[in-house]
Amino acid sequence: MSFGKALALPCRCYHKTKGVNLRIIYGINPVAEALAAGRVGISELLVSSRRKDKALEVVVRSAKVKKIKVTIAEPQRLNKAAGTDFHQGVVAVFKGEYPYCDIEDIIDDWRTSGSSAFILILDCIQDPQNFGALVRAAHCAGVNGIVIPKDRAVEVTPTVVKASAGATEHSLITRVTNLRDAIKKLKDAGVWIAGIEASFGDTIYNTELDGDIAIVIGSEGSGMRRLIRAECDYHVSIPMKGRVNSLSAAQAGAIAIFEVARQKETKGG
Numbered sequence: 001m002s003f004g005k006a007l008a009l010p011c012r013c014y015h016k017t018k019g020v021n022l023r024i025i026y027g028i029n030p031v032a033e034a035l036a037a038g039r040v041g042i043s044e045l046l047v048s049s050r051r052k053d054k055a056l057e058v059v060v061r062s063a064k065v066k067k068i069k070v071t072i073a074e075p076q077r078l079n080k081a082a083g084t085d086f087h088q089g090v091v092a093v094f095k096g097e098y099p100y101c102d103i104e105d106i107i108d109d110w111r112t113s114g115s116s117a118f119i120l121i122l123d124c125i126q127d128p129q130n131f132g133a134l135v136r137a138a139h140c141a142g143v144n145g146i147v148i149p150k151d152r153a154v155e156v157t158p159t160v161v162k163a164s165a166g167a168t169e170h171s172l173i174t175r176v177t178n179l180r181d182a183i184k185k186l187k188d189a190g191v192w193i194a195g196i197e198a199s200f201g202d203t204i205y206n207t208e209l210d211g212d213i214a215i216v217i218g219s220e221g222s223g224m225r226r227l228i229r230a231e232c233d234y235h236v237s238i239p240m241k242g243r244v245n246s247l248s249a250a251q252a253g254a255i256a257i258f259e260v261a262r263q264k265e266t267k268g269g
Helices: 028-037 054-065 075-082 103-113 128-141 158-163 179-188 226-230 249-267
Strands: 014-017 020-026 042-048 069-073 090-095 118-122 145-149 173-176 192-196 213-217 234-237
Touching: 020 028, 020 075, 020 158, 028 042, 028 054, 028 090, 028 158, 042 054, 042 075, 054 069, 069 075, 075 090, 103 118, 103 145, 103 173, 103 179, 118 128, 118 179, 118 249, 128 145, 128 158, 128 249, 145 179, 173 179, 179 192, 179 226, 192 249, 213 249
Parallel strands: 042 069, 118 145, 118 213, 145 173, 192 213, 192 234
Antiparallel strands: 014 020, 020 090, 042 090
């Protein structure tokens, strides 16, 4: 399935300061969600001296309750820290990189949930906006975890966190060296793999996807890679009737995610 032209990969969200990795996230909702999630490692909150409103006050109050250092700074400092001026007046500084989990953590989360498996696999998504939107949709739909490859794919960056509205801070995301090996581990655990592409004959609406399932969304430009497509147990599409015959990866993924969620809800899975 072609999802449109991919954007250039952004720079990493880490900064080296005296040998310490610093991770940055910005924006009212992402920072508020990071605080609510209780993620370890927020060392400082930078707050714009030019912004004063209730939404920001709530974030600052939450940080102080957690005994996190709050620094009032000029907008220029926040711009430099965030790498953008779209930070909404707040930047959270973490020590350490994003806490990716292992594939086994996702499997354990499913098995202890008491529900059928629901996993999202992203094959080389490169647009941070698409990735963030997919994480947000997955979190809202109750996905157990998200699997992404280390190569040729965007990682969790400040832009991704903001696009996810902070859902990255509540989600289990594993970043694997070999996506095929990760898929095989899921299969060994009893999970069926459904690939989503426009060229497939069966649709998400006439295929049973309510069991232990992982859905695969391919890259924006060329869809799933051949070897990943070959690992899929199901090959399904999203039917379209308009003159524009493609969806963004985020749109296609959200439709597929919530169709699986609907089927699981209907079947009690």
